[in-house]
Amino acid sequence: MAKRLIPTLNRVLVEKIIPPSKTSAGILLPEKSPQLNSGKVIAVGPGLRDREGKVIPVGVKEGDTVLLPEYGGSQIKLDDKEYHLYRDEDILGTLHD
Amino acid sequence: MAKRLIPTLNRVLVEKIIPPSKTSAGILLPEKSPQLNSGKVIAVGPGLRDREGKVIPVGVKEGDTVLLPEYGGSQIKLDDKEYHLYRDEDILGTLHD
Amino acid sequence: MAKRLIPTLNRVLVEKIIPPSKTSAGILLPEKSPQLNSGKVIAVGPGLRDREGKVIPVGVKEGDTVLLPEYGGSQIKLDDKEYHLYRDEDILGTLHD
Amino acid sequence: MAKRLIPTLNRVLVEKIIPPSKTSAGILLPEKSPQLNSGKVIAVGPGLRDREGKVIPVGVKEGDTVLLPEYGGSQIKLDDKEYHLYRDEDILGTLHD
Amino acid sequence: MAKRLIPTLNRVLVEKIIPPSKTSAGILLPEKSPQLNSGKVIAVGPGLRDREGKVIPVGVKEGDTVLLPEYGGSQIKLDDKEYHLYRDEDILGTLHD
Amino acid sequence: MAKRLIPTLNRVLVEKIIPPSKTSAGILLPEKSPQLNSGKVIAVGPGLRDREGKVIPVGVKEGDTVLLPEYGGSQIKLDDKEYHLYRDEDILGTLHD
Amino acid sequence: MAKRLIPTLNRVLVEKIIPPSKTSAGILLPEKSPQLNSGKVIAVGPGLRDREGKVIPVGVKEGDTVLLPEYGGSQIKLDDKEYHLYRDEDILGTLHD
Numbered sequence: 001m002a003k004r005l006i007p008t009l010n011r012v013l014v015e016k017i018i019p020p021s022k023t024s025a026g027i028l029l030p031e032k033s034p035q036l037n038s039g040k041v042i043a044v045g046p047g048l049r050d051r052e053g054k055v056i057p058v059g060v061k062e063g064d065t066v067l068l069p070e071y072g073g074s075q076i077k078l079d080d081k082e083y084h085l086y087r088d089e090d091i092l093g094t095l096h097d
Numbered sequence: 098m099a100k101r102l103i104p105t106l107n108r109v110l111v112e113k114i115i116p117p118s119k120t121s122a123g124i125l126l127p128e129k130s131p132q133l134n135s136g137k138v139i140a141v142g143p144g145l146r147d148r149e150g151k152v153i154p155v156g157v158k159e160g161d162t163v164l165l166p167e168y169g170g171s172q173i174k175l176d177d178k179e180y181h182l183y184r185d186e187d188i189l190g191t192l193h194d
Numbered sequence: 195m196a197k198r199l200i201p202t203l204n205r206v207l208v209e210k211i212i213p214p215s216k217t218s219a220g221i222l223l224p225e226k227s228p229q230l231n232s233g234k235v236i237a238v239g240p241g242l243r244d245r246e247g248k249v250i251p252v253g254v255k256e257g258d259t260v261l262l263p264e265y266g267g268s269q270i271k272l273d274d275k276e277y278h279l280y281r282d283e284d285i286l287g288t289l290h291d
Numbered sequence: 292m293a294k295r296l297i298p299t300l301n302r303v304l305v306e307k308i309i310p311p312s313k314t315s316a317g318i319l320l321p322e323k324s325p326q327l328n329s330g331k332v333i334a335v336g337p338g339l340r341d342r343e344g345k346v347i348p349v350g351v352k353e354g355d356t357v358l359l360p361e362y363g364g365s366q367i368k369l370d371d372k373e374y375h376l377y378r379d380e381d382i383l384g385t386l387h388d
Numbered sequence: 389m390a391k392r393l394i395p396t397l398n399r400v401l402v403e404k405i406i407p408p409s410k411t412s413a414g415i416l417l418p419e420k421s422p423q424l425n426s427g428k429v430i431a432v433g434p435g436l437r438d439r440e441g442k443v444i445p446v447g448v449k450e451g452d453t454v455l456l457p458e459y460g461g462s463q464i465k466l467d468d469k470e471y472h473l474y475r476d477e478d479i480l481g482t483l484h485d
Numbered sequence: 486m487a488k489r490l491i492p493t494l495n496r497v498l499v500e501k502i503i504p505p506s507k508t509s510a511g512i513l514l515p516e517k518s519p520q521l522n523s524g525k526v527i528a529v530g531p532g533l534r535d536r537e538g539k540v541i542p543v544g545v546k547e548g549d550t551v552l553l554p555e556y557g558g559s560q561i562k563l564d565d566k567e568y569h570l571y572r573d574e575d576i577l578g579t580l581h582d
Numbered sequence: 583m584a585k586r587l588i589p590t591l592n593r594v595l596v597e598k599i600i601p602p603s604k605t606s607a608g609i610l611l612p613e614k615s616p617q618l619n620s621g622k623v624i625a626v627g628p629g630l631r632d633r634e635g636k637v638i639p640v641g642v643k644e645g646d647t648v649l650l651p652e653y654g655g656s657q658i659k660l661d662d663k664e665y666h667l668y669r670d671e672d673i674l675g676t677l678h679d
Contacts, residue, residue: 005164007190008156037561045190051148051536059493067490067561074189076134076164085189092559092570093492093530102261104287105253142287148245171286173231173261182286199358201384202350239384245342268383270328270358279383296455298481299447336481342439365480367425367455376480393649395675396641433675439633462674464619464649473674522658536633544590552587552658577656577667578589578627 003078007045010058010088014039014066014073015081037068038095042083058088067092100175104142107155107185111136111163111170112178134165135192139180155185164189197272201239204252204282208233208260208267209275231262232289236277252282261286294369298336301349301379305330305357305364306372328359329386333374349379358383391466395433398446398476402427402454402461403469425456426483430471446476455480488563492530495543495573499524499551499558500566522553523580527568543573552577585660589627592640592670596621596648596655597663619650620677624665640670649674 007013016039044058060066069092073084104110113136141155157163166189170181201207210233238252254260263286267278298304307330335349351357360383364375395401404427432446448454457480461472492498501524529543545551554577558569589595598621626640642648651674655666 004193005190006193008188009186011189013190043190049147049153050534050538052538053147053149053151053153054538056534056538069559074166076189089494091493092496092561093490093498093528096489096491101290102287103290105285106283108286110287140287146244146250150244150246150248150250171263173286198387199384200387202382203380205383207384237384243341243347247341247343247345247347268360270383295484296481297484299479300477302480304481334481340438340444344438344440344442344444365457367480392678393675394678396673397671399674401675431675437632437638441632441634441636441638462651464674535631535635537635539635541631541635554656574591576590577593577658578587578595578625581586581588 005043005076005078005083007043007085009045010048010056011045012041012058012060012066012086012088012091013043014068014084014086015042016068016084017065037070039066039068039084040064041066044088047088060088060091060094065095067095102140102173102175102180104140104182106142107145107153108142109138109155109157109163109183109185109188110140111165111181111183112139113165113181114162134167136163136165136181137161138163141185144185157185157188157191162192164192199237199270199272199277201237201279203239204242204250205239206235206252206254206260206280206282206285207237208262208278208280209236210262210278211259231264233260233262233278234258235260238282241282254282254285254288259289261289296334296367296369296374298334298376300336301339301347302336303332303349303351303357303377303379303382304334305359305375305377306333307359307375308356328361330357330359330375331355332357335379338379351379351382351385356386358386393431393464393466393471395431395473397433398436398444399433400429400446400448400454400474400476400479401431402456402472402474403430404456404472405453425458427454427456427472428452429454432476435476448476448479448482453483455483490528490561490563490568492528492570494530495533495541496530497526497543497545497551497571497573497576498528499553499569499571500527501553501569502550522555524551524553524569525549526551529573532573545573545576545579550580552580587625587658587660587665589625589667591627592630592638593627594623594640594642594648594668594670594673595625596650596666596668597624598650598666599647619652621648621650621666622646623648626670629670642670642673642676647677649677 005013041060041062041064043062044060047055047057049055068086069090072090073086076083076085102110138157138159138161140159141157144152144154147153165183166187169187170183173180173182199207235254235256235258237256238254241249241251244250262280263284266284267280270277270279296304332351332353332355334353335351338346338348341347359377360381363381364377367374367376393401429448429450429452431450432448435443435445438444456474457478460478461474464471464473490498526545526547526549528547529545532540532542535541553571554575557575558571561568561570587595623642623644623646625644626642629637629639632638650668651672654672655668658665658667
């Protein structure tokens with residue numbers, strides 16, 4: 001029975017992308033391989049409210065690949081899997097191929 | 098004569114969920130079992146007021162299972178039972194099966 | 195000639211409730227007896243003003259039993275009796291039987 | 292030629308009330324006599340302006356007996372007499388017999 | 389060729405009043421003579437703008453005798469004469485005979 | 486497969502301009518050669534929202550040469566190339582020939 | 583090929599005025615000669631936006647002689663010449679003969 005988290009306010013639930021240290025063919029990648037602190041958006045909150053009470057929707061959506069700040073975010077565990085929660089304004093950008 | 102607390106503003110009264118260290122059949126769970134800092138919402142305040150004076154309702158409701166931050170919250174005791182008070186914006190999310 | 199204090203803004207004058215260390219029948223209560231940091235509201239200020247200049251009434255009223263934060267509040271003496279002044283937003287909740 | 296001070300903004304000029312250490316009949320009062328940090332309002336400023344530019348009148352008036360915070364206030368001297376200046380929001384309440 | 393300074397925003401140019409240490413008849417004044425940290429307003433800025441963009445005029449005017457805070461203000465020199473610049477809200481009050 | 490970053494809010498992706506230490510003819514430039522902390526704007530976010538919820542567009546645009554502050558900005562790597570992310574308000578100005 | 587900087591927001595580009603240590607006739611000025619921390623405005627940004635999104639024009643203009651604060655401002659170099667960038671609100675006043 002898997003637990004599902006619905007974040008509050010402008011919080012974003014992210015699963016970090018761990019870069020492979022080997023290629024799929026088993027070749028070890030050199031240490032200098034570009035490492036990007038990125039993640040996949042799993043769930044987003046409804047957004048904060050502005051001064052007039054209107055909800056400001058969160059700037060990223062489920063499924064987005066996002067660039068994360070080096071520090072910050074709260075680590076949480078759901079069903080033995082590790083996730084991170086960020087405030088929407090702390091996410092640096094979205095990544096596209 | 099049990100005491101009942103009605104929180105002020107956007108405060109949320111939470112009873113923490115302590116994960117069982119044994120299964121109901123008496124089998125000891127390993128220490129690495131996923132531990133989630135969660136709780137059950139017992140009571141919520143009426144909410145803060147925005148700049149125009151309108152009340153912003155609290156984002157969680159009685160009975161919700163909530164994900165709590167690692168730090169923060171005020172510990173209080175009511176009739177020998179331990180509870181925690183959080184500001185609505187400090188609650189990380191709601192948990193669903 | 196007793197002095198009476200009318201608090202300013204959203205200040206709340208509270209008389210702390212000291213839990214009895216003995217029952218009325220004279221039986222000493224054990225030390226682990228639940229201790230609640232509570233008080234009785236003696237007087238409240240008129241409330242703060244919001245950005246439009248309208249007064250926001252104080253969330254508690256004279257006679258309420260309130261749950262107080264562990265720290266904070268200014269201790270004052272009126273006619274040799276000890277009271278505490280709290281800002282309305284620092285009061286954690288109201289207690290009801 | 293006595294100097295008169297008109298405070299700016301929401302400032303309040305207060306003359307502290309020093310409790311008598313003897314009664315008028317010359318009896319020394321015990322040290323534990325209730326000491327209240329109070330003062331008499333000598334002059335008040337016109338008040339701060341809110342976001343719309345309207346003046347918010349000061350909450351106390353000339354002649355009021357006020358309860359003062361333990362710390363804060365600027366000590367000033369006018370014609371060899373000592374006064375204190377407080378911001379209106381730092382005054383804890385008004386005292387009445 | 390004397391330089392003239394027009395302060396920006398809500399800044400106030402003040403020339404401090406140094407109390408005479410002798411009377412005009414040459415009698416030395418005792419050290420305990422009342423010392424007031426006061427000054428004469430030389431020039432004032434146009435004032436700050438509120439949230440709606442309207443200018444809030446400075447609360448003191450050229451020629452006013454003002455009571456100054458013990459600390460703060462920037463010391464500047466114009467044509468070998470010493471002045472101080474204060475933010476309008478830091479001026480404690482105006483002095484009148 | 487090159488990665489492309491779309492910054493969030495008022496963030497600006499900048500590629501720093503490294504001044505040549507030699508001229509194209511191979512002549513070593515003296516150390517005192519003017520060094521400007523400048524960069525080329527690669528991508529900009531959609532902008533922050535003001536209190537009314539309207540988007541405030543970012544003050545610089547793709548292709549601009551910008552003057553950067555000495556400190557600040559987050560270093561990131563995309564496809565082994567180094568970039569910096571700045572908040573729009575931290576960019577000091579735009580440079581023109 | 584001279585570089586030109588257009589400051590962002592309410593930034594002001596200033597060239598500091600260094601007081602001559604000799605008169606034009608070659609006479610050395612005494613050290614106590616009045617030193618004013620002043621500068622000439624070279625370029626100004628378009629101004630900040632207020633809460634309604636309207637631009638607040640910068641309070642000084644190109645060519646103004648300004649009084650600068652003792653600390654603050656970012657030193658930058660353009661074509662081997664030294665300039666300083668200030669936020670419009672940090673400029674103390676304008677100087678006139």
